[in-house]
Amino acid sequence: MVRSRIAAGLGAGLLAASALPVAAEEATLTLMTHDSFFLPEGAIETFEADHGVDVQLLQAGDAGSMVNQAILTADRPLADVLFGVDNTFLSRALAADIFEPYVSPALAAVPAELQLDPAGRVTPMDYGDVCLNVDRAALEAEGLPWPESLEDLAAPALADRLVVQNPATSSPGLAFLLATVAYFGEDGWADYWAALRENGVTVSSGWEEAYYGQFSGGAGEGERPIVVSYASSPAAEVLYGPDPGAEVSPTAAIESGCFRQVEFAGILKGTPQPELAGALIDHLLSPEVQAEFPLAMFVYPARSDVALPDAFVQHALVPASPLSLDPDVIDANREAWISEWIDIVLR
Amino acid sequence: MDRHRPALTRGWALALAVPPLVFLGLFFLWPVANILALGLAPEGELELAHVLHTWTEPFVLDIVLFTLALAGVSTLLTLLLGLPAAWVFARFEFPFKRAARALTVVPFVLPTVVVGSAFLALLGPRSPLNALGTAVFGEAFPQVRLDGSVEAIVIAHVFYNLAVIIRLVGGMWAHIDPRAEEAARLLGASAWRTFREVTWPLLRPAVISAASIVFLFTVTSFGVVLLLGSPRDTTLEVEIYRQTAILLDLPTAAALTLLQMGGVFILLLGSARAQEGLAVQQRLRGASETSRRPRRGRECALVMIILAVTVVLMFVPLAVLVERSLAGPDGYGLAAYASLLEADPRTRLTATPWTSVVDSLAFAAAATLIAGTLGLMAALAVGYRRGWLARGLDALIMLPLGTSAVIVGFGFLVSLDTPPLDLRTSMLLIPIAHALIALPFVVRSVVPVVRSIDDRLREAAAVLGASPGRAWREVDAPILARAALVGAGFAFAVSLGEFGATLFIARPDTVTIPVAIYRLLGQPGAANFATAMALAVVLMVLTALAVLLIERLRGRGPQPF
Numbered sequence: 001m002v003r004s005r006i007a008a009g010l011g012a013g014l015l016a017a018s019a020l021p022v023a024a025e026e027a028t029l030t031l032m033t034h035d036s037f038f039l040p041e042g043a044i045e046t047f048e049a050d051h052g053v054d055v056q057l058l059q060a061g062d063a064g065s066m067v068n069q070a071i072l073t074a075d076r077p078l079a080d081v082l083f084g085v086d087n088t089f090l091s092r093a094l095a096a097d098i099f100e101p102y103v104s105p106a107l108a109a110v111p112a113e114l115q116l117d118p119a120g121r122v123t124p125m126d127y128g129d130v131c132l133n134v135d136r137a138a139l140e141a142e143g144l145p146w147p148e149s150l151e152d153l154a155a156p157a158l159a160d161r162l163v164v165q166n167p168a169t170s171s172p173g174l175a176f177l178l179a180t181v182a183y184f185g186e187d188g189w190a191d192y193w194a195a196l197r198e199n200g201v202t203v204s205s206g207w208e209e210a211y212y213g214q215f216s217g218g219a220g221e222g223e224r225p226i227v228v229s230y231a232s233s234p235a236a237e238v239l240y241g242p243d244p245g246a247e248v249s250p251t252a253a254i255e256s257g258c259f260r261q262v263e264f265a266g267i268l269k270g271t272p273q274p275e276l277a278g279a280l281i282d283h284l285l286s287p288e289v290q291a292e293f294p295l296a297m298f299v300y301p302a303r304s305d306v307a308l309p310d311a312f313v314q315h316a317l318v319p320a321s322p323l324s325l326d327p328d329v330i331d332a333n334r335e336a337w338i339s340e341w342i343d344i345v346l347r
Numbered sequence: 348m349d350r351h352r353p354a355l356t357r358g359w360a361l362a363l364a365v366p367p368l369v370f371l372g373l374f375f376l377w378p379v380a381n382i383l384a385l386g387l388a389p390e391g392e393l394e395l396a397h398v399l400h401t402w403t404e405p406f407v408l409d410i411v412l413f414t415l416a417l418a419g420v421s422t423l424l425t426l427l428l429g430l431p432a433a434w435v436f437a438r439f440e441f442p443f444k445r446a447a448r449a450l451t452v453v454p455f456v457l458p459t460v461v462v463g464s465a466f467l468a469l470l471g472p473r474s475p476l477n478a479l480g481t482a483v484f485g486e487a488f489p490q491v492r493l494d495g496s497v498e499a500i501v502i503a504h505v506f507y508n509l510a511v512i513i514r515l516v517g518g519m520w521a522h523i524d525p526r527a528e529e530a531a532r533l534l535g536a537s538a539w540r541t542f543r544e545v546t547w548p549l550l551r552p553a554v555i556s557a558a559s560i561v562f563l564f565t566v567t568s569f570g571v572v573l574l575l576g577s578p579r580d581t582t583l584e585v586e587i588y589r590q591t592a593i594l595l596d597l598p599t600a601a602a603l604t605l606l607q608m609g610g611v612f613i614l615l616l617g618s619a620r621a622q623e624g625l626a627v628q629q630r631l632r633g634a635s636e637t638s639r640r641p642r643r644g645r646e647c648a649l650v651m652i653i654l655a656v657t658v659v660l661m662f663v664p665l666a667v668l669v670e671r672s673l674a675g676p677d678g679y680g681l682a683a684y685a686s687l688l689e690a691d692p693r694t695r696l697t698a699t700p701w702t703s704v705v706d707s708l709a710f711a712a713a714a715t716l717i718a719g720t721l722g723l724m725a726a727l728a729v730g731y732r733r734g735w736l737a738r739g740l741d742a743l744i745m746l747p748l749g750t751s752a753v754i755v756g757f758g759f760l761v762s763l764d765t766p767p768l769d770l771r772t773s774m775l776l777i778p779i780a781h782a783l784i785a786l787p788f789v790v791r792s793v794v795p796v797v798r799s800i801d802d803r804l805r806e807a808a809a810v811l812g813a814s815p816g817r818a819w820r821e822v823d824a825p826i827l828a829r830a831a832l833v834g835a836g837f838a839f840a841v842s843l844g845e846f847g848a849t850l851f852i853a854r855p856d857t858v859t860i861p862v863a864i865y866r867l868l869g870q871p872g873a874a875n876f877a878t879a880m881a882l883a884v885v886l887m888v889l890t891a892l893a894v895l896l897i898e899r900l901r902g903r904g905p906q907p908f
Contacts, residue, residue, distance in 0.1 A: 030772070035866060058772060061850060065592040069760055072385075072595075076764045078771055092595070168589060169573060202495075205573045208460075208868055212876065213467045219876065221468070240874055335594060346579045 029276050030056045032070060032079035032268070034063045038296050039289070047283045053276060063171060063263075064089055070268065071096040080271040081280050083125065087116060087262045087324075088174055091331030094121060099266035102278050106285035109303040114262050116327060122264035123281050126290075126299040129231040129322050130175035131258040133251050135217025138225035147226065150183055150257045153196060160200035163214040163224040166346075168338050170206045171261075176228045177341055178330060179259035182323035186333075193344045203345060217251040231258060232298040235316040239295075253317040260322040263299065355731035364740055367725040367786070370717075373768075374779050375747050378758025379604075385761060386601025394598070401602035407586075411606070414582040417497065418566035421504035425561050426554070428505060428660065429512025431653045436513055437520035439650055440640045448513075449894040452837070453887045454661055455510040456844025458861035459570025460868055461883040462503060465664040466575055468671070470499050499575040504568060506660055508561040513657075515560070518833060519553035519795055520546075521638065522631040549629055552622040553795045559618040560791060563611065563748040569847060583607050587751040592851075604754050611749030615742035623733055626798040631826065665887060672880035683877035687885070700882050703863035704889070707843055710859060711893075714781035714842035719835045721782070722789025723827070726834075729790065730797025744790050747783045755780070756851025774857060780848040785838035792834030796826060836897035840890050860886045 031044075037059060044055050058079050060066040067089045070082055074096060085093050093099070099121040107115065107123065114124040132153075134146055144161070147153050153162050165173025180189045202224060204210035211229055214222035218237040234249035241250065265284060267277040283289060290301035294312050355363075387393055401407060435441075436448055454462070469476065523546065531541040569584045583603060590600035641647045673679045687700045722744075729741045747755065759780075763770045770776045800823055808818035846861040858866070860882060867879035 056772075061592065065851075068592060068595040069757070072757060073760050073764065073771070076769075078760070168593070203577075205576075209463075209467070209574060212464070212868075346577075 027052060028054045028056050029081070029273065029280060030058050030079035031280065032058045032060055032066065032082045034066045034084040035059050035061060036297065037084055040292055040296055043289050043292050043296075046288075047280060051276060051279060055280070067093050070098050074098050074269065077268040077270045079268055080273060080277045081265060082268055083263075083265040083284070085122065085264050085266065086171075087260075087327050088171070088178065088330055088334070090116060090122065090264065090327040093266075094119075094327075095331070098269055100269050100271070100274055100277075102267050102274075102281060104278070104282050104285055106282055106303070109287075109305050110285070111302075111304050114302055116262060117264075122266040123285065124302040125263050125265050125284060126293050126297065126302050127260055127262045128299040129253075129258040129260050129317070129319050130172045130179065130228060131231045131317065131319065132254040133215070133217065133227050133229040133233050134254060135215065135220070135225040136248070136250060136252055138216045142225075144225070146252075147254055148256060150180060150192070153201075153226070154192065154199050156199070158199070158226065161224055162196070162199075162226045163202045163204060163210045163222070164196075164228045165207055165210050166203050166205050167341055170204075170210075172207050172228055172230070174334070174338070175259040175261055176257075177337060178325055179257055179323045181333075181337060182259065182325050183257065189337075190340060190344055193341060197345050201345070218249075229253075230298060231317040231319060232294070232300075232312065235311045235314070236298055238315050239311050249315045255317065255319050258317075258319040258322040260319075260324050262302075355727060357732070360728045360732045360737075363724040364728040364736075367721040367728075367744065368740070370721050371743055371747075371783075371786075374759075374763075375750075375755065375783055378762040379608075379750060379754060380758075381762035382597070382754055382758040383601045383604060386597035386599075386604075389598060397598045398602040398605065401599050402606060407603070407606075410581050410583055410586050413580065414566060414584070417500065417504075417572075417580075417582065418562050418568075421501050421508070421565040421568075422558055422562045424501060425505045425508045425512055426558055428656065429509050429557075430516065430554070432509065432657045433513045433517035433520055435650050435653045435657075436517045437523075438525070438638050440638050441650065441654070445895065446891075449891045450665075451510045451513050451657075451661060452840050452894050453510075453665060453890050454506050455508070456840045456890050457883065457886065458844055458846040458864055459574060460846070460861075460865050461668065461879075461886075462506070462664065463570065463574030464671075464868070464880075465667045466499060466503055466506075468667050469664060470502070470575075495575070495577040497576065497580060500568070500571055500580070503571045503575055504565045506664060507571070508564055509657065509661055511560050511564075512557050514833070514837070515557035515791060515795075516550065516553050518792070518830075519799075520550060522633075522796075522799075523549050523637065524630055524632045525637050548625075549627055552625045552627075552798070555618055555622050555625070556791050556795055559615065559745070560748070560787065562614070563745065566611070567607075567749055567751065569752070584751055588753045591751075591753045591757055600754070604751060608746065608750055612742055612746060615745045615749070616738060619738040619741040622795070623738065623798075626795070628801050629799050630801050630804075631796070631799060668880055668883050668887070672877060672884045674877065683874075683881035686874065686878045687881055700863055700867070700878060703858045703860050703882070704885060706857045707860040707886075708889070710777050710781060711839050711842035713778035714785055715835050715839045717778060717782035718785035718789050718838040718842075719831065722786050722834055722838070723793060723831050725786070726790045726793035726797060726831075727827075730794040741790070741794070745787045748787050752847035753851050755783070756848060759852060776852050777849060777857075777859070778842070780852060781842035781845050782838075784845060784848060785841045788837035788841060789831065789834030792837060793827060793830045796830040797823075800826060832897050836894045839893050839897070843886060843890055843893070860889075 037057070044057075047053075048055055056079075060069050060078075063084050063086055066082070067085050069078065071093065077098075082098075094117065101120045102123065103120045104123050110124055114127060116122075116124070132147060139146060145152070145157060147158060152158060164176055167174040167177040177189075180192055183189075184192050202214055204214055207229070210227055211220055211233075212222075214220070214224050215227035215229075216223050216225050217227070218233075218241065220227070231253045234251045234253055237251050238244060238246050238249045265281055267274055267281065271277050285303065287303060287306055290303045290306045293299055293301045294309050300308070300312075300318065387395070387398065436444070527545050528541050531545045532538070536544070566582075567584045568582065569588060572580060572582050572585055583606070587600055587603050587607065590596045590603060641650045672683050673681070687704075689699060725740060725744055729737045729744075759776060760771055763776070770779070804822045805815075805818045808822055809815065813821065843859075844861060845859070846865065849859055849862055850865070864879045864882050864886070867875045867882065
């Protein structure tokens with residue numbers, strides 16, 4: 001009796017396994033993204049209808065983990081298109097040679113400063129800025145000044161007020177570390193962080209813990225009035241807050257010390273359908289889909305000719321001169337900077 | 348007559364061991380071996396120098412010591428608080444016992460993101476405990492602030508793992524015949540001496556079994572350490588995750604994984620040997636016969652104190668989640684629950700949160716089926732037989748619990764990539780991964796029971812003219828069936844709450860409840876936060892219901908004792 005059940009089990013397993021390749025033979029295009037990817041209903045469906053194809057979404061962890069998975073599976077790619085590699089991981093992905101070059105006709109509408117790969121292996125999709133956010137009410141109640149520069153955070157007036165993320169485990173944390181490297185230079189950033197530590201900076205492992213757990217503004221439940229978050233977070237506070245029509249957001253993004261993250265998409269080498277993959281990239285870069293990006297993912301569209309939603313115009317910040325670093329410099333130093341940062345701030 | 352004549356011949360034991368071995372080989376050993384090979388022999392040549400270099404790095408030694416100390420302290424504390432609770436649940440009747448027992452599993456399956464947020468609320472700066480202290484004792488009352496501390500990690504570990512002790516040890520305890528204890532007391536032995544000399548030897552294998560599971564869970568603890576600890580506190584598991592998923596430094600990750608798996612395997616072999624050597628055959632009794640209402644005043648008080656401590660530890664954090672799911676901007680209400688049914692674009696899930704409930708239940712059912720079938724086979728082979736083969740199989744089954752989820756997940760990616768086994772993006776991979784993690788619970792629920800079935804019962808049946816098969820069916824099968832149901836309940840719950848492995852498996856757009864919660868928490872806005880909490884409460888209720896249902900099944904049927 002036991003034996004017949006094993007046989008039945010094995011039979012069912014084989015049946016299920018053999019059914020898989022059949023299902024894969026339908027026209028499908030797989031889009032590999034990070035966990036934060038989202039587009040509203042209809043954005044992908046129009047592409048599916050136009051091209052008679054089924055788009056499968058494959059969400060593979062955070063951006064770094066997704067890139068590493070794509071590199072590990074380069075011989076037998078998991079997907080046809082990858083969306084969401086950013087400038088902090090771009091060099092690693094390019095060095096692993098996982099992308100098929102493709103120049104989308106829609107690139108004409110994308111500012112040149114976002115096109116970071118001259119070889120055209122990846123296409124810019126959107127950008128966002130990691131910026132300091134402040135709790136308006138808390139700073140006012142305590143009579144504290146808003147930080148106007150990174151230096152202000154190390155001043156006694158703002159002692160014990162700042163919460164940041166660990167760059168070893170958090171993407172905005174890494175972006176803020178890179179901002180300080182870009183601002184103070186490779187020789188100066190270490191001293192700055194030693195001063196921040198002296199001044200009572202708190203470190204959280206990720207954005208959620210910092211924003212919801214430690215930050216006092218908006219949806220935060222903590223007691224620190226300054227946090228590393230995004231330039232668009234004040235808009236999110238209004239849209240998702242108790243009063244979506246509020247004139248003033250409970251939080252504000254600070255102009256200085258912002259670091260720009262640019263997200264790219266690329267065609268994965270080895271895809272059997274490069275034309276269709278290229279068409280999906282064109283679609284994601286079309287004005288209609290790009291217009292959905294701000295409210296869907298709280299980023300700015302790569303195209304410069306797309307109108308922004310009111311909440312963004314009113315509450316979000318587009319820093320005039322965000323800090324940035326060459327992706328190659330980031331890739332060459334990322335781990336060393338993180339290790340040094342851990343020694344300075346945590347040990 | 349040979350007292351240790353096993354109920355299972357060697358041939359049958361081997362036949363039973365084959366399917367679980369094939370499963371583990373295909374979905375655990377092969378993927379892990381592949382990812383390790385990429386790290387150990389990047390150019391095709393084995394490079395052991397880097398392994399030795401990594402092992403002798405001072406920071407690695409620090410991490411290993413911290414990991415071991417954290418797991419050791421957490422396990423001891425869990426035992427210290429769990430054993431009295433196991434005793435109360437095994438030996439006493441009290442109102443709502445069944446519901447309370449089912450609820451103890453809930454913390455065990457809650458995803459760390461959820462537990463983390465409940466603990467931050469309880470132990471963080473705005474802790475209601477502090478407000479209470481100040482209200483009662485005035486401003487001078489010391490403010491507790493445990494977030495970002497090792498203490499917070501240990502408390503969360505105890506919260507998570509109490510269920511393992513209560514259920515695995517309590518399950519065994521409930522079947523131990525209390526008459527020997529009563530006889531010892533009548534003969535004048537103190538309560539402590541009775542426990543030490545009568546109960547403890549019978550209980551010891553179950554305690555070691557449960558403690559080794561708790562140790563494994565805490566030694567590979569990942570989310571809790573990241574969420575509640577200070578970023579200073581790095582465990583081996585966190586470092587392996589960092590080296591693999593973030594740095595893609597496979598040589599270092601492989602060296603650390605070898606260290607972790609090697610240590611865990613040695614520990615498991617030792618624990619399997621200890622359990623086998625300490626197993627005592629005894630006449631098991633029905634749980635309903637061994638428990639009663641607490642009698643004297645002192646006994647009553649003791650039971651109530653133990654229950655109170657358990658309730659505070661396990662249920663207060665759960666109550667916090669319920670409170671937060673109901674709290675809205677305009678006071679308390681059910682808005683967050685209503686939002687579970689809508690495909691609100693603001694939640695950024697590909698479907699309504701509710702579909703994740705349906706998906707999760709389907710995955711859990713499939714995982715329970717796989718883990719239940721394979722686990723029962725393995726448990727029979729391990730439980731009825733002795734020797735290195737049985738011990739090896741037992742340790743091998745436990746090993747996935749002691750292996751980094753990111754290593755197994757990335758192992759899947761690099762090894763299950765050839766048709767017909769290109770399962771990398773298949774939905775089948777989720778129940779398979781869950782079954783891998785649920786298997787140890789099925790085996791651990793059944794093996795101690797198998798080992799303690801008294802051969803003499805079977806022999807008596809044989810003397811009365813029953814064939815060996817009939818004797819097994821009449822004596823062993825009913826006991827095993829119920830033990831297997833306990834294991835299946837655990838497997839179902841483990842699958843419902845599994846988060847780590849699911850997160851590392853690339854998957855098409857089906858999400859389980861924990862992944863949906865994780866995505867909701869990653870989005871801005873108070874509405875998403877409340878929806879995530881509501882989904883966590885749904886997960887809690889589902890788990891409790893599933894366990895209650897399975898316990899009810901267990902309660903019916905013939906009573907063999």
